[in-house]
Amino acid sequence: MRDWRRIEAIQIAHRDWFRKWEATNPDGPGDFDFRALVRNSIRQLNAEASIPFVIEYQGELVGQLTVSNILHGSASTAFIGYWISPEVAGLGITTIAVALATDYMFQVVGLHRIEIDIRPENASSLRVVEKLGFRFEGTKKGFIHINNDWRDHSVFALIREDVPQGLLNRFLNH
Numbered sequence: 001m002r003d004w005r006r007i008e009a010i011q012i013a014h015r016d017w018f019r020k021w022e023a024t025n026p027d028g029p030g031d032f033d034f035r036a037l038v039r040n041s042i043r044q045l046n047a048e049a050s051i052p053f054v055i056e057y058q059g060e061l062v063g064q065l066t067v068s069n070i071l072h073g074s075a076s077t078a079f080i081g082y083w084i085s086p087e088v089a090g091l092g093i094t095t096i097a098v099a100l101a102t103d104y105m106f107q108v109v110g111l112h113r114i115e116i117d118i119r120p121e122n123a124s125s126l127r128v129v130e131k132l133g134f135r136f137e138g139t140k141k142g143f144i145h146i147n148n149d150w151r152d153h154s155v156f157a158l159i160r161e162d163v164p165q166g167l168l169n170r171f172l173n174h
């Protein structure tokens, strides 16, 4: 709950940066309520359905990385989503954050598969999964309501066997 004001400040200050890639409500525009969003994240965390990480750079919150739709048991899978402030874009911060979170989910939580879904127009986000060697698996038609319409998404994934030495280790040593 300490973080919601900082998240709100970044999101409000850079509307043009985020709008194009932002999930929207198919039933019509809602109000931004970042405190409610953080509360919901905590609820999801307590239900073990999601892990909301913040991304820090030089001790400052600069973005979020959320592991969502966590399934244990025979699926042992989850999705990763992320955003970062344009003030620190292009420094490789999100790429490192995704590697750290993927390793945590495989090695500590014990998941087997991580999926990241990206609009084919989102060149910056596509570079994140490309640099990390996520596998392209196909297209989900009209998968998520983004920027006021149902958008196709390219599916990228890794399974634990792809990175026996860890994803961060593979990324840094290639």
Ligand SMILES: CC(C)(COP(=O)(O)OP(=O)(O)OC[C@H]1O[C@@H](n2cnc3c(N)ncnc32)[C@H](O)[C@@H]1OP(=O)(O)O)[C@@H](O)C(=O)NCCC(=O)NCCS
Binding pocket: 017, 018, 021, 082, 083, 084, 085, 088, 089, 090, 091, 092, 093, 094, 095, 117, 118, 119, 122, 123, 124, 125, 127, 128
């Ligand atoms: C996608 C995003 C999280 C990438 O974060 P990042 O920390 O900048 O990631 P990286 O530094 O590894 O850069 C990834 C690519 O972004 C591009 N990039 C670099 N600087 C950039 C800038 N100032 N503006 C836009 N894109 C930039 C480059 O193609 C870069 O690839 P490269 O390392 O081969 O040059 C960030 O652009 C973002 O928050 N975008 C808005 C929200 C969003 O799209 N979320 C993802 C939805 S799937």
